[in-house]
Amino acid sequence: MSIDLTTDLQQAVEDAAAHLYVWALKDIPQDLRDALGAARERETSVPGRRVLETIHRNVSIADEQKNLVCQDTGIAVYTCRVGEHFPLHPARIYESLRDGTARATLEHPLRSNAVHTITRENTGPNVGHRLPIVHWEFVPDWDGLDVKCVPKGSGSENMSFLKMCVPADGVKGIKQFVLESIVGAGGKPCPPGIVGVGIGGSADYAMYLAKEAIARPVGTRNPDPIVAELEDELYGLLNETGIGPMGLGGDVTVLQCHIEHADTHMTLNPVAVNYQCWAARRASAHIGADGSVDYDREF
Amino acid sequence: MAKHEVTFPVTDPQEILKLRAGDEVTVQGHIIGIRDRTQIRIFDEGVEPPMDLRGAFLLHTAPNVRKVAEGRYEKICIGTTTSARMVRFTEPLGAQYGVRAICGKGGFPDEAIEPMQRLGMVYFAIVGGAAALETTQIEEIEEVAWEELMPECLWKFRVKDFGPLTVGIDAHGGSLYRDVQAAAREKLKELYARL
Numbered sequence: 166m167s168i169d170l171t172t173d174l175q176q177a178v179e180d181a182a183a184h185l186y187v188w189a190l191k192d193i194p195q196d197l198r199d200a201l202g203a204a205r206e207r208e209t210s211v212p213g214r215r216v217l218e219t220i221h222r223n224v225s226i227a228d229e230q231k232n233l234v235c236q237d238t239g240i241a242v243y244t245c246r247v248g249e250h251f252p253l254h255p256a257r258i259y260e261s262l263r264d265g266t267a268r269a270t271l272e273h274p275l276r277s278n279a280v281h282t283i284t285r286e287n288t289g290p291n292v293g294h295r296l297p298i299v300h301w302e303f304v305p306d307w308d309g310l311d312v313k314c315v316p317k318g319s320g321s322e323n324m325s326f327l328k329m330c331v332p333a334d335g336v337k338g339i340k341q342f343v344l345e346s347i348v349g350a351g352g353k354p355c356p357p358g359i360v361g362v363g364i365g366g367s368a369d370y371a372m373y374l375a376k377e378a379i380a381r382p383v384g385t386r387n388p389d390p391i392v393a394e395l396e397d398e399l400y401g402l403l404n405e406t407g408i409g410p411m412g413l414g415g416d417v418t419v420l421q422c423h424i425e426h427a428d429t430h431m432t433l434n435p436v437a438v439n440y441q442c443w444a445a446r447r448a449s450a451h452i453g454a455d456g457s458v459d460y461d462r463e464f
Numbered sequence: 465m466a467k468h469e470v471t472f473p474v475t476d477p478q479e480i481l482k483l484r485a486g487d488e489v490t491v492q493g494h495i496i497g498i499r500d501r502t503q504i505r506i507f508d509e510g511v512e513p514p515m516d517l518r519g520a521f522l523l524h525t526a527p528n529v530r531k532v533a534e535g536r537y538e539k540i541c542i543g544t545t546t547s548a549r550m551v552r553f554t555e556p557l558g559a560q561y562g563v564r565a566i567c568g569k570g571g572f573p574d575e576a577i578e579p580m581q582r583l584g585m586v587y588f589a590i591v592g593g594a595a596a597l598e599t600t601q602i603e604e605i606e607e608v609a610w611e612e613l614m615p616e617c618l619w620k621f622r623v624k625d626f627g628p629l630t631v632g633i634d635a636h637g638g639s640l641y642r643d644v645q646a647a648a649r650e651k652l653k654e655l656y657a658r659l
Contacts, residue, residue, distance in 0.1 A: 211465055212486060212589075212630045212640070219591040219628060227596035236528055236543030236595040274540070276528040276615055285501075320546045320570065320592060337659045344655060348648045351641060353546050353570035355592035402655055406648045411591055412571055413630055414644040444593040 174253040175261050177456040178312070182265025184460070185314035186241055187273055189448035190233045193224060194463070196383045197420075197445050204357055204410075204417040213415025220410075220443060235444045238275045239316035241266045241297035244380060248307030252454055258310065259299060267292045278319070300377065308454040313447060315380045321442040324354040327372055330434040339364055339436045340399060346438045347403055347419065352412020355442035357420045359383060360403060363437040364392075366427035374425035375439035380447055381423050382463060389426065396424050410443075420445075472565065473519030477584050480564050483631045485638035489588060490627040494606070495521040495567075497619030499545060502610065503553045514609045515618055517561040521588075524550060524568035526615040529605065537605045542621075543595025546570045547587070558583035569593075571632050571641040580633050587633035589640070601626045 201224070205217040227234045243262050247255055270277055270290035279293040280286060288294065326346040330338040343362055350356075363374030386393040400422040409415025420443065429435065451459045465486045470479050471493040483489065496515060505511045527542040547568030554576045557563040564585055566572075569592030576587060590598070607620035633639045 215488060215628055215630060216591050219594050219597065223591070223594035223597040226600060230596065230600075232596045232599060233528065233541040234596055235593040236525075236541045236599075237545070237593075238528070274528070274530065276526070276541075318593075323546065340659050341656055344652060348645070348652060351571060351645060352589070352592075353548055355569065405655060406651055408644060408648055411569065411589060411630075412644060413589060413632070413640055414647070442593055 171253060171257065173456045175257050177452055177458055178253065178258055178261035178310070179265040179268070181312055181450045181452055181458050182243070182262045182314065183269040185312065185448045185450055186266055186269040186316060187275070188460070189314050189316050189446040190238060190275070191227060191231060192448070193234055193444060193446055194382065198224065200383045200420040201443065204420060208410065208415050208417050210409055210413070210415035212413035213410040213417065216410035216413060217417070234446065235318060236276065237318040237320065238270070238278060238291065239318045240278065241291055242300070242315045242317050242376070243297060244300040244302070244313040244315070244377070246302045246304055246311040248309045249303065249305045250308035250454065251310045252308070253310070255301060262297055262299060262312070263292050266290070266297050300373070310452040311449065312452065313380060313449040315447045318442055318444070321354040321358060321440040324350040324440045325372070326438040327368060328436050329368060330436055332432060332434050334434055336395065338434065340402065342436050343399055343438055344402060344406065348406050348408060350440060351408060354440040355444070356408060356412060357410055357417045358443050359441040359445050360399070360419050360422045361439040361441060362399070362422065362424040363439070364424060364426045364435065365429035366435065367429070367433070368435055370427055371435040371437035372439065374427060375437040378423035378425040379439050379441035379445070383421050383445065385423070387424055387426070392424050392426050396422050472521035474564050475519055480584050480586055480635050483586050483634055484636065485631050485634045485640045487631045488627070489629045489631060490625055491521060491623060491629065492625070493623065495523050495621050495623055495626065497525040497527065497621060498522045499524060499526045499616040500549060501613050501616035502618050503550055505610065505613070507553055507556055513561070513618055515607065515620060517557070517563050520563050521565040521567060522557065522563055523621070524566070525619070527619065529615070535608060535611070537608055539599055539602055539605055541595050542599045542602050544569045544590045544592060544598065546592070547572055551576050554585070555579040555583070558585045567629060574639065574642050577633055577637055577639050577642065581635055581637045584635045586631055586635055588629040589632040590629055
């Protein structure tokens, strides 16, 4: 009995991963569509309007033709929230996510981007050593599993930045580093996108938090009001830089700025920036302890 | 900011010289897909490309394709990658092979401005990520070489109404990227003073 349940659940998670990967690549979330629509309304520069108009046409064509929004199928990044009583161990959840990613890549077929980091030889259908990447969170007193798939394109991922500011740099140091990073990135990460900022923790954890930040629904705010205020301020400042859509100049440089934070050591003040392009793809599912899958759930 | 239509490959240099940074361009004819590994093979490994690049329009791409027969591929989704990684190939592409246009996303750093002016080349900015649209404008994959580099092969596409593209760097020393960066750097000084 327990063996059957495990097998079924493992299959359910694999099916969900395969579906989420392709779904995310083809159908961008409504909150992102709304943000892109608002950007199109307010942009005044000629090249900027041309870019946002083209993005709008592109999203419509992807919908009509059921094609990928962007050709970069990225690296598959999953965020899992695992309930304490979910009957499948995370070791098996990981296997299922990997198998689902590979299956979707072969069946669609999707471009396979995964290579050995030194030899640059392809390692398989978007899987390899430590690929896909999974972020884990564990939830007490719950028997469900939430899975979010974020296919992360390389153009934006290449525009990732970390600075170990010192405490004397204060919040001003954080703001300057984010501004400097986004101006320096120019058109390369496909603006206007979502700027994810991770502050506090340690060097590695700040970058982890920055990646969590880009995966949030567009325009959501950090529950800590002090951090939320910084999100609002940076969002405004970034859009004053004039970098504009695709770096061609204009009013809309970013769709949003999201910040995640962790408490840190008294001598640390780390700030990490992770960029998500305008095609900020993500798709989520909830998997019940009985193997039922609900694809409409957003988290 | 004028609008133009250009058919590639070009034979008349005037077709390139008439374009100015910021102009909108729609492209017809044939374009060549190329990427990091393709150019590493040509220039770092010294292998002659088996396609004529004179007057060519190069697109920074690595397409999603389906193999239909030996050497024949069908498009699935074709988009454009970040150009900046490949800027060092600009000068030899123009000087040795007569390439006239390079198209990608995100722009070229300022080191591309001088060789593009000297050799009569332009950089076209496409909208990164707009691959669904771009795929509809590529009518057919006519040729592919160096299949072992899949998907970073040398591709020949026939296109119709490819664009809209924006002239990012022109053949007269103009660059939108340089201008936008310079203005943003000035703006940053003002923003920092306000923090």
